[in-house]
Amino acid sequence: MAGRGGFARGRPADTHREFVMVTEETLFDGEFLKKLEYLHIVSKRAFAGQYRAERRARKRGSGLEFADHRAYAAGDDFRRVDWRAYQRLEKLLLRLFEEEEDLPTYLFVDCSRSMADGHPTKLTYACQVAAALCYIGLAHLDRVTLTPYTDHLGRELASQRGKGQIFKVFKFLGQLASGGTTNAKESFERFCRSKRPRGVAVVVSDFLDPHGFEDGLNMLRFSHHDIFAIHVVSQADADPELRGDLQLVDAETGSTHDIAATPSLLGAYKKVYAEFCDELERFCARYQLGYVRTQTEVPFEDVILQVFRQNRFLT
Template structure:
C-alpha cells in the first residue's frame, strides 16, 4: 500500500472508537449558543445575497409569477385576466401576457458517515454535523426545500424534503442519530442517491473524501446527472502530521486491514508530501470543473467556516 493509496483508503492512524451526536464531553452539538449563531448566519446570508437570490433562482418556465416574460396569441379557454388590453387597443390583437415563474431551490446535504469520519475521536463527523445543520438552517430560512442523506458505500439514512426554518429541529434529530460505520464508496452511494431523487438541485457533499475508488467518482456522478455539486472537504490537521515513531501497527479504520510499519522522520516527511499532493489534486479537480470547493478544518469555528462558504459563492442561489 503506497502512501497516496493510504490516503485514498483513509488515514490509518488512531482509535477505532466512534462518536455520535454529542461532543466528547457529552455536550449537545446543537445547544442554545449554536442556535443563536444560526440566526446570525441566516441574517448575514440575506444581507450578502439580497437582490441576487431572486434573479439566480428564476427558471425558464412561464406561469403566474410577477416578472413579465413574453406574449403569446390568445387561445380559447385562456384566462381573460392575463389579456394585454393595451396591445388590443393599439393593434386589435388578443395577446396573453406570460410571466416568469420562480421555483424554490432543492438543497441536498450528503453527509459522509463512513468509518473514517469517526477517526481521531469523531471530530470530523461532529464538525460535519454542525456544518450541515448551519447550512440547512440558512436554506430553510430562505424557504428552500432541504433534504439530508448519510452515506458510506451506500445511502444509509435519509431525511425527507422539508422547508421552513421551524423544521430545523427535525434536522437536529436526524443528525444526532448519525453514527459512523462502513467503508467509503462515494461513487456507488451517489449513484443510489441520484436514482432516488429525480428533482435536481444543489448537492452539498460534506466528506473527508477518503475514498479508495477515488474522490472523483462521486462528484462526477452528481455532475453527470445534472445536480450542482458543492464540496465541503472536512480535514483534520492531526492526520497530516501523525504523532508516530518507531515500529507501529497501522490499521485501516474502515476495513480493519493491518500492516506493520517502521515510522521514521523520512517516512513522515514523505507522508506529509503525499498528503499535500492529495489535497492539491482535490482542489485542482474541483477548480477545473467549476465545482465550488471549501476546505473545512475542524479547528476553525463552524460559523467562520459558514461565512467562507458564503464568500466562496455557489451555495445561495
C-alpha cells in the first residue's frame, strides 16, 4: 500500500523509504541549543493553555502581568483587592492578572514520497526544522505535538512539555520515513475532528499535493488554528538538472511521462514552479497565514535563527 506508507521503520516494504537520521548529536550542538532557548514561537493570538507556562493566556489568572480591575464580589480573595483604588474611588476593586499558560503547538511534518527529493532530502530538512521548533516550544514549556502526515495522519508524538522531552522528539523524528502520496485535506480533516485545543499549527511540507494545498490549509484555518506554512523547497524541484529524452516518474504515484528536456521546457517548468510558489504565498498572505519558504540547500540553522525571525515566526 504505497498510499499508506511512510512515517516509521518497520512498516510494510516501501522501495522509496528513506529514514531520517535526526539525532541530537548530529543536529544540535550546545551553542545552537542555547540560541534556540532564547527564541519563542510567535502566536498572533492568545490561546487557552492547559498548564501554567510562559504564554500569555486569554483568561485572567495568577500571573505577574497586570491585566484589569473588576468589582469585588463576595468570596473573592481579599489579597487581590486594590486598596489604592479604594482610597481614591471608595470602591472595592479587585486586581486581575494575566494568566500565563502553555501554547498548544502542532507540528505537521509531510512524510510523503515527494519529500525524499533533494540533497539533503526535504524530509530530512523538514525533520531538522521540526526538531528545532520542538526544542523551542519545549524549552518554553509549550505543549508540542508532532504529527507526520501523508494522505492520512500518522502516529503522532503526543503532547510533550519541557526540554527533557526533546530526546523523545529526536527518536520520533529519527524513525520517520518517506512514502505514500500527499493528501493534506484528508489528514488535517481527521486532525480537526479530534477536537484538539486551538493553537499554533506549523505545517512543514513541499505542498506538492495532487489535491491542492488550499483545502488542507483551509481545514486548519477553519478550525481557528494559528497556521504557519513552512515551504521546503529543493533545488531539484525549483531548477531540475535534466537533459535529453527522459521518462519522468512521479515519486508518489509512480505515474510516468516522457519528456525531451529542452532548455525551453525547463524554462517553462521553472516558470510554472515559481508561479506555484507565488500562488502558495499569496494564499497565505490573503488569509494571514504565516509563510516561510526555505531551500534545503540553505543551512537550517540559518533558517531557524534568521529566516524565521525575519518572517516573525520566531522572536
